Amino acid sequence: MRRLLIAIPYLWLLALFLVPFLIVLKISLSDVVLAIPPYAPTLDLSEGWAGIKAFFAALDFENYWFLTSDDLYWKAYLSSLQIALISTAITLLVGYPIAYGMARAPQEWQATLLLLVILPFWTSFLIRVYSWMGILSTEGILNQVLLFIGIIDEPLTLLNTNTAVYIGIVYTYLPFMILPIYAALEKMDDSLLEAAEDLGCSRIGAFWLVTVPLSRSGIVAGCFLVFIPAIGEFVIPSLLGGSRTLMIGKVLWEEFFNNRDWPVASAVAIILLLILIIPIILFQRNQQKQREVEG
């Protein structure tokens, strides 16, 4: 019975992660052809052992070589990394004060504030991104308000720029930053800050020496939760970004649907996964360490 219970999540992972991964890996090693499906070889088991041998013999790393030959790909990876890093940093800068304010708010307010943070999830992600198009466009609400107040004389070009992508990512992933930081700050004992002050810290000193280190696990968790999905983000750059916004998610989409080059698209996805494995492992380590401390 117990084995069965433990087996369920593993079977789940196997069916929904490992098998698709192997399929993608296999496609990435194939060649593009004009057919359905648009790649070769396909495994033909009717020919028995010879068929399997022929199948494996046809696999090669050609597509990976192709990725290095065109600078579009590594530029897209780098640009994705850069956009993910910068937006993670901005999300942290915006999210930390919000989480801090929530943790410091009166107890009876905290549930409401928490609800407000989660509330955007009740609407479809796509709709929210579309509404940002309405806000950021040249005739959008933001420009109208700024023009009305008189801060600007001419409408700003925000939509279809990297700025819009940053705004979109920060907006979308903000709750993932706020929640773990709030969770870390919320269980912090206030007497620790008094102790720090009592021992000669100023208020600001106590914040840096006590509050920040104690919310470190929340900061790390929040950063990974934002950084990991932001790297592969596709919807936000394609809706809010311009033609100059280069992100690997977008490249992948174009390879797949516009070029119908499934093998190259799969190779792009595999490399992206390899890039992400490092932060995912670091994230797991952080969670593990946190559990040990709380033991």
Place this chain on the structure above:
Amino acid sequence: MAQPMAQTVFAPWDDPDETPLIRFENVTKRFGDFTAIDDLSLDIYAREFFALLGPSGCGKTTMMRMLAGFETPTSGTIRLAGQDIAPVPPNKRAVNMMFQSYALFPHLSVWDNIAFGLRREGMDKDALNDRVEEMLRLTRLGKFAKRKPHQISGGQRQRVALARSLAKAPKLLLLDEPLGALDAKLREDTQFELMDIQEKTGTTFVIVTHDQEEAMTVASRVAVMDEGRLVQVATPDRIYETPETVYVADFIGDVNIIEGTAAPDGDQTHVIWAEGHDPIIGSTDRAFERGQQVFYAIRPEKVAISANRPEDAVNAVKGKILDIAYLGNLSTYHVELPTGHIIKAQTANTRRIARRAYTWEDEVWLSWTGTAGILLES
């Protein structure tokens, strides 16, 4: 054994030339409508081990937080070594506090916790090392220096908190229920350790506690508080033997309180407490008017129990044993008098329990001397 050098009793509060280290002058603290501290004046002297004792909500913690700088008085002044400390923020006061929860920094090792305050002073590295090592020795924590707070026991954490608050050599150390989280046995050991450390370092300690036994054990003087006021400030023995009010008598230790009216008779005062019974004879240096309401307070251990009326007893009453509380070394007998009063009498169990002289429902006599109890006004 050689006689120690001319030892004077430590009692700066009796010396009119001594200036107090801490001076509360008509301090009042209000939180909204609630008055936590009500026009309170108090002197605490250097090197004292001063206990603030009272039930929760009596204002003792507020007093401590005002000393630490986390609260400011609504009116009145608090002076530390003559200086008004109200404008001094907590991080600039020569006062350190040991928190009830210990408030150890969970992300720092024992060593770094102790060094925390010294680092803020910008102490140079060698001096800092020496000081931390000294504190580790003082609190016997050397072995645990590298551990994190969650890797040591409650008693060790308590010692880290003490070491950390002592490291900066404060003029005044505040201890907020320092032993509250320890079990009874450890608490007892730690009380003596605290006294020892206080003596070694010569620091003035102010301890807040609701545990009267703890206050009695460690303190040079005890202040009993109730509803934001000081009820009595005195040495532990005086608090116990000569409480000034029924509240103090009742709060410290076990006591029998008998209500009656006073009838002065020469240097004695009779307490008429029940019709048809002899008055209780007590001596007091306070003057009571005839017919004034008085409370006669007597500790259970000062009441003797016997099968027959002792012939030379000044006060004796007859009653029936209602209950016996067996505490191992002591037994407390609850004796019901015909008037309905219940008097507690305590005796040492010098004989084995099987040979106990009295049992439930036995008729016994309770007796005590003329000076055993005290008379209180309210």
